[in-house]
Amino acid sequence: MKGSTDFDIVVVGGGIVGLASAYKIVLSHADVRVAVLEKEGRLATHQTGHNSGVIHSGLYYEPGSNKAKTCAEGRKELIAFAKKHRIPYEICGKIIVATHEKELANLEEILQNALDNDIEGIEEIGQDEIEATEPFCRGIAGIRVPCTGIIDFTRVAAKLGELIEAKGDGNKVLTSHEVTRFDKHDFYTKVVTNHGAFATKYIINCAGLQSDRVARMDGFEPKVKIVPFRGDYYELTETAKEKVKGLIYPVSDPAFPFLGVHFTRMIDGSVQCGPNAVFSFKREGYGRTDFSLKDSWDALSYGGTWKMFFRHFRYGLGEYSRAFSKKLFLRRLQRLIPSLQAEDIKPCKTGVRAQAVGPDGELIDDFRIERRVNSIHVLNAPSPAATASLAIGDHIDQMATQYFNLPISQKPDVKRSSVSKSRKRKSAKTSKLED
Numbered sequence: 171m172k173g174s175t176d177f178d179i180v181v182v183g184g185g186i187v188g189l190a191s192a193y194k195i196v197l198s199h200a201d202v203r204v205a206v207l208e209k210e211g212r213l214a215t216h217q218t219g220h221n222s223g224v225i226h227s228g229l230y231y232e233p234g235s236n237k238a239k240t241c242a243e244g245r246k247e248l249i250a251f252a253k254k255h256r257i258p259y260e261i262c263g264k265i266i267v268a269t270h271e272k273e274l275a276n277l278e279e280i281l282q283n284a285l286d287n288d289i290e291g292i293e294e295i296g297q298d299e300i301e302a303t304e305p306f307c308r309g310i311a312g313i314r315v316p317c318t319g320i321i322d323f324t325r326v327a328a329k330l331g332e333l334i335e336a337k338g339d340g341n342k343v344l345t346s347h348e349v350t351r352f353d354k355h356d357f358y359t360k361v362v363t364n365h366g367a368f369a370t371k372y373i374i375n376c377a378g379l380q381s382d383r384v385a386r387m388d389g390f391e392p393k394v395k396i397v398p399f400r401g402d403y404y405e406l407t408e409t410a411k412e413k414v415k416g417l418i419y420p421v422s423d424p425a426f427p428f429l430g431v432h433f434t435r436m437i438d439g440s441v442q443c444g445p446n447a448v449f450s451f452k453r454e455g456y457g458r459t460d461f462s463l464k465d466s467w468d469a470l471s472y473g474g475t476w477k478m479f480f481r482h483f484r485y486g487l488g489e490y491s492r493a494f495s496k497k498l499f500l501r502r503l504q505r506l507i508p509s510l511q512a513e514d515i516k517p518c519k520t521g522v523r524a525q526a527v528g529p530d531g532e533l534i535d536d537f538r539i540e541r542r543v544n545s546i547h548v549l550n551a552p553s554p555a556a557t558a559s560l561a562i563g564d565h566i567d568q569m570a571t572q573y574f575n576l577p578i579s580q581k582p583d584v585k586r587s588s589v590s591k592s593r594k595r596k597s598a599k600t601s602k603l604e605d
């Protein structure tokens with residue numbers, strides 16, 4: 171697509187969703203010039219670089235929902251991608267463990283959902299099998315999910331960036347380029363950044379925690395607002411690490427939207443426990459007391475945020491107390507591993523989730539991607555979007571092909587994306603956000 175613009179498509183955001191989308195577009199459209207503009211000095215600085223590193227199976231989502239399908243497809247594609255590009259990963263499996271009888275009904279529901287989603291190899295396990303799998307874990311019943319894995323998503327993002335540029339001279343992945351404004355003209359848009367401006371025909375907004383603001387730059391008022399939720403992690407010390415072999419999750423309560431703190435053996439061999447989920451006063455604030463007036467005003471002047479607070483008041487309070495008390499955090503961890511002691515855990519990283527909240531206070535569960543005349547906006551891509559990123563990329567490529575009228579080059583392996591296939595299905599009920 172030669173023309174008078176610098177690029178045909180500018181993707182805002184060098185997280186895994188923006189990069190996977192750009193990658194899928196350059197794979198299928200050899201003549202399309204794509205730029206990824208990332209405001210930070212390196213790719214994957216925010217959610218993609220602060221997550222649990224879990225390749226999710228997709229077991230919690232409503233069968234047929236976009237999340238369920240893109241997660242399953244994306245997981246398989248991600249593993250093939252990692253194999254091909256020699257990115258370390260491990261399919262270590264996970265167990266979900268009930269520690270109290272009152273959790274058994276929820277465990278059963280999760281199992282049924284997993285079976286409905288055709289998650290490979292799922293099985294119910296009892297106390298003996300829990301202890302055989304994780305000798306320090308105590309529970310009365312559980313589910314084994316053998317296809318769950320671990321990977322470093324920053325390495326995936328870096329490889330995607332490399333491949334995008336390698337695909338054609340016209341493609342660029344530019345870090346330290348913060349998009350500050352779009353100047354609309356008849357046949358192109360000038361994307362203004364802190365390091366100059368670029369003319370482009372189309373825009374794809376994958377700005378994660380800033381996605382609603384970038385949408386507004388495009389003259390579009392999204393019906394949802396990004397509300398940041400911080401998640402703190404602790405790490406097991408070198409001596410305590412032996413207490414966890416793989417991934418151990420609690421049974422989540424269906425009344426609450428987050429999964430609860432869990433144990434994750436990371437691909438680098440460390441074991442992290444978390445994340446909790448607390449409202450953050452700063453969108454990109456990784457410290458417990460970080461504050462931004464602009465971000466706080468944005469969130470707290472929105473009625474949806476207050477409705478959400480009221481809806482999840484008790485849960486939120488519990489999470490807050492655990493955020494400020496190591497003792498309470500530890501107590502939660504001890505439900506799964508009773509022998510864990512305070513000296514076994516030390517604070518480590520923090521992540522901030524970009525969670526879209528609707529005007530009635532509902533946490534928007536499914537991925538939300540909307541189209542304007544010359545732009546596509548990813549307005550909600552919470553977990554498991556890192557796992558699902560390559561399948562989300564397929565979907566965005568299809569939207570771009572269709573709505574931007576992109577010329578299709580030879581494209582033997584184009585798949586129908588799950589998002590478009592299930593677009594007309596009824597929206598999924600609130601399911602879990604896998605962290």
Ligand SMILES: Cc1cc2nc3c(=O)[nH]c(=O)nc-3n(C[C@H](O)[C@H](O)[C@H](O)COP(=O)(O)OP(=O)(O)OC[C@H]3O[C@@H](n4cnc5c(N)ncnc54)[C@H](O)[C@@H]3O)c2cc1C
Nearest residue numbers: 183185186187209217218221222224349378521552555557
């Ligand atoms: C604590 C936590 C744990 C998680 N665990 C998992 C997990 O184990 N498995 C899983 O699959 N998913 C997990 N997720 C979810 C997953 O990390 C996200 O869904 C995914 O990374 C979203 O990718 P993204 O590209 O949309 O956002 P991001 O990675 O946040 O990228 C958006 C990018 O846009 C850039 N940007 C913003 N505004 C501008 C601008 N104006 N100009 C230029 N650039 C801009 C930002 O700097 C950022 O780099 C977790 C998330 C969190 C927070």
